[in-house]
Amino acid sequence: MGINYFTPQYEVCRDPKKCIKCKVCMRQCANEVHSYDEELDMMVADDSKCVDCQRCVSLCPTRALRITKYQNEFKENANWTQQHITEIYKQANTGGVLLSSMGNPVPYPIYWDKLLINASQVTNPSIDPLREPMETRVQLGSKPQKLEFDEDGKLKTKIAPHLDLQVPIMFSAMSYGSISRNAHESLARAAEELGTYYNTGEGGLNEDFYQYGKNTIVQVASGRFGVHVGYLSAGAAIEIKMGQGAKPGIGGHLPGEKVGEDVSKTRMIPVGSDAISPAPHHDIYSIEDLRQLVFSLKEATAYTKPVIVKIAAVHNVAAIASGIARSGADIIAIDGYRGGTGAAPTRIRDNVGIPIELALASVDQRLRDEGIRNNVSLVVAGSIRNSGDIVKAIALGADAVYIGTSALIALGCHVCRSCHGGKCNWGIATQRPDLVKRLNPDIGYKRLINLVHAWDHEIKEMLGGMGINAIESLKGNRLMLRGIGLSQKELDILGVMHAGE
Amino acid sequence: MGCHLCEYYCAFAHSGKIDMVKAFSGDSKPQPRLTIEEGDSINFAVSCRHCETPLCVKSCITGAMQKDEDGRVFVDESRCVGCYTCILVCPYGSVIPGKEKAIKKCDLCIESGKPACAENCPNLAIVYEERG
Numbered sequence: 287m288g289i290n291y292f293t294p295q296y297e298v299c300r301d302p303k304k305c306i307k308c309k310v311c312m313r314q315c316a317n318e319v320h321s322y323d324e325e326l327d328m329m330v331a332d333d334s335k336c337v338d339c340q341r342c343v344s345l346c347p348t349r350a351l352r353i354t355k356y357q358n359e360f361k362e363n364a365n366w367t368q369q370h371i372t373e374i375y376k377q378a379n380t381g382g383v384l385l386s387s388m389g390n391p392v393p394y395p396i397y398w399d400k401l402l403i404n405a406s407q408v409t410n411p412s413i414d415p416l417r418e419p420m421e422t423r424v425q426l427g428s429k430p431q432k433l434e435f436d437e438d439g440k441l442k443t444k445i446a447p448h449l450d451l452q453v454p455i456m457f458s459a460m461s462y463g464s465i466s467r468n469a470h471e472s473l474a475r476a477a478e479e480l481g482t483y484y485n486t487g488e489g490g491l492n493e494d495f496y497q498y499g500k501n502t503i504v505q506v507a508s509g510r511f512g513v514h515v516g517y518l519s520a521g522a523a524i525e526i527k528m529g530q531g532a533k534p535g536i537g538g539h540l541p542g543e544k545v546g547e548d549v550s551k552t553r554m555i556p557v558g559s560d561a562i563s564p565a566p567h568h569d570i571y572s573i574e575d576l577r578q579l580v581f582s583l584k585e586a587t588a589y590t591k592p593v594i595v596k597i598a599a600v601h602n603v604a605a606i607a608s609g610i611a612r613s614g615a616d617i618i619a620i621d622g623y624r625g626g627t628g629a630a631p632t633r634i635r636d637n638v639g640i641p642i643e644l645a646l647a648s649v650d651q652r653l654r655d656e657g658i659r660n661n662v663s664l665v666v667a668g669s670i671r672n673s674g675d676i677v678k679a680i681a682l683g684a685d686a687v688y689i690g691t692s693a694l695i696a697l698g699c700h701v702c703r704s705c706h707g708g709k710c711n712w713g714i715a716t717q718r719p720d721l722v723k724r725l726n727p728d729i730g731y732k733r734l735i736n737l738v739h740a741w742d743h744e745i746k747e748m749l750g751g752m753g754i755n756a757i758e759s760l761k762g763n764r765l766m767l768r769g770i771g772l773s774q775k776e777l778d779i780l781g782v783m784h785a786g787e
Numbered sequence: 788m789g790c791h792l793c794e795y796y797c798a799f800a801h802s803g804k805i806d807m808v809k810a811f812s813g814d815s816k817p818q819p820r821l822t823i824e825e826g827d828s829i830n831f832a833v834s835c836r837h838c839e840t841p842l843c844v845k846s847c848i849t850g851a852m853q854k855d856e857d858g859r860v861f862v863d864e865s866r867c868v869g870c871y872t873c874i875l876v877c878p879y880g881s882v883i884p885g886k887e888k889a890i891k892k893c894d895l896c897i898e899s900g901k902p903a904c905a906e907n908c909p910n911l912a913i914v915y916e917e918r919g
Contacts, residue, residue, distance in 0.1 A: 303808070304808050306795070306807065306808060306810075306811035306812075307811075308791065308792070308794075308795045308811075309791065310790045310791060310792055310795075313789055313790050313791060314788075314790055345790060345792065345909060347792060347795055347796065347799075347807055347907075348807050348808050719828055720788070720789075720828070723788055723910075724788045724910060726910045726911050726912075728911060729910070729911055
């Protein structure tokens with residue numbers, strides 16, 4: 287269609303002195319950027335196809351490669367940036383909705399980075415986690431308002447079903463379909479060894495993964511794909527997905543081409559048919575309707591499993607969470623606007639939702655004000671990047687966190703945000719067999735375990751520094767936080783004082 | 788996954804150079820001791836199995852091909868006359884004609900003790916382990 291308005295986004299810089307022409311870059315690039323020119327006897331690159339996934343850079347044995355931004359600049363304009371202009375070109379070319387993947391990359395404020403953690407000095411001793419016991423175990427589920435005992439001192443109160451986490455970290459919902467089988471296996475095996483949980487996402491559970499059932503959270507989303515009583519019973523908990531941080535208010539669409547034999551069986555839909563998850567659950571238009579689904583699922587599993595309701599962090603999140611806490615749900619999962627996705631319309635991802643930090647603080651406060659905080663546990667998600675973020679989340683009132691993007695990064699993801707292309711060179715967000723096998727689950731699950739262990743150590747160090755020896759004592763302990771560079775309104779919502787106060 | 792890096796690391800390990808770029812610069816490129824077989828859905832490295840009763844040793848007309856007490860099958864390049872009998876008899880196809888007279892085969896990187904192919908395989912597709 288006439289003029290090509292596009293310049294490459296990235297430039298492949300190859301040092302010809304270092305290149306030994308081993309062609310590993312060519313063999314490993316699913317985007318077909320690199321090729322060997324026989325006439326010139328050298329490797330050449332088509333920059334326009336590069337997505338900056340860094341696969342070639344990581345595998346080049348002589349470090350001859352480097353990817354940089356393509357140095358072509360449109361006339362400088364603070365308002366009409368090159369990105370805005372290019373996106374208009376794209377839409378003028380295709381007439382389509384722009385698609386993106388992974389979390390919101392727009393430079394909105396990151397509140398984690400504006401919160402500081404306390405430490406003990408002089409008057410209250412800090413604790414050395416290497417020498418003294420330190421507890422990071424968490425139980426998720428509804429807590430009773432009071433405990434009753436009989437004459438023999440035995441507990442009379444019936445405790446609701448719980449999830450028992452050895453670390454306050456779980457792996458977020460990522461479906462088999464959005465991520466590869468090997469990525470799924472890595473998560474499942476890591477969850478099993480760590481004593482925590484991974485989440486199936488909405489695509490059902492492949493029969494090969496039933497063996498990890500006791501460390502699995504099974505998801506029920508608006509499409510109800512792959513949901514049957516065996517599936518519900520297979521997991522340790524059931525999650526109803528009402529929303530996702532990356533795309534609040536909209537559903538999903540798995541194109542028919544991706545519904546092969548295996549996915550068809552898992553999702554319980556015909557081969558080659560599109561799998562469309564509607565935006566709403568068509569049977570949920572009120573908290574009462576949600577309550578019906580919560581109890582249908584509990585009834586189906588004989589009240590043995592906690593039910594999680596996952597929502598995206600949106601403007602009215604505190605009131606919504608209050609309703610959910612009264613719906614019979616045991617756990618509320620809140621996904622912030624930086625939460626990842628395998629594919630979402632760019633405009634939704636970049637403009638819809640609110641930061642998880644503010645959502646968490648307001649939900650925790652609202653539930654406490656209403657005296658129903660103990661009815662539910664709170665799990666937060668949406669860009670937990672390190673153990674510092676986790677400590678801050680727990681001090682703001684979370685019981686545990688979900689990590690998705692961090693887990694994928696541990697598996698090699700470079701956050702190139704091209705998942706929707708299905709050609710993930712790292713073998714994560716793809717179903718192409720030749721790419722999937724690049725992720726060896728034997729390596730992957732160990733890397734996930736390493737990451738979570740490292741974070742657990744760091745959490746213990748930070749707890750010890752505050753003079754706290756159990757993560758339960760940090761929960762909602764906002765006095766352990768101070769804000770920096772925040773307005774009074776932001777501090778009020780977060781419920782923390784400013785540094786120096 | 789068919790990246791062929793094992794071939795390059797193998798050739799480098801046997802090049803006698805300390806720098807990979809130097810090893811592959813110049814006209815005579817170092818030769819690997821293993822080859823990658825590529826298929827539609829599967830790729831694998833063909834390297835010496837260090838057989839218990841190696842046909843190559845049995846058939847070697849000059850005694851260049853030997854097996855040491857550790858079970859490693861190796862070639863004494865000074866005695867190899869390049870008759871290629873070992874290449875013909877090896878059931879795995881893991882003996883490679885050399886650019887010079889002597890054939891090339893895997894020596895398990897005896898000098899460093901760590902086979903370069905396994906050490907540098909990015910996906911643990913090649914592992915080095917003792918099997919009895």
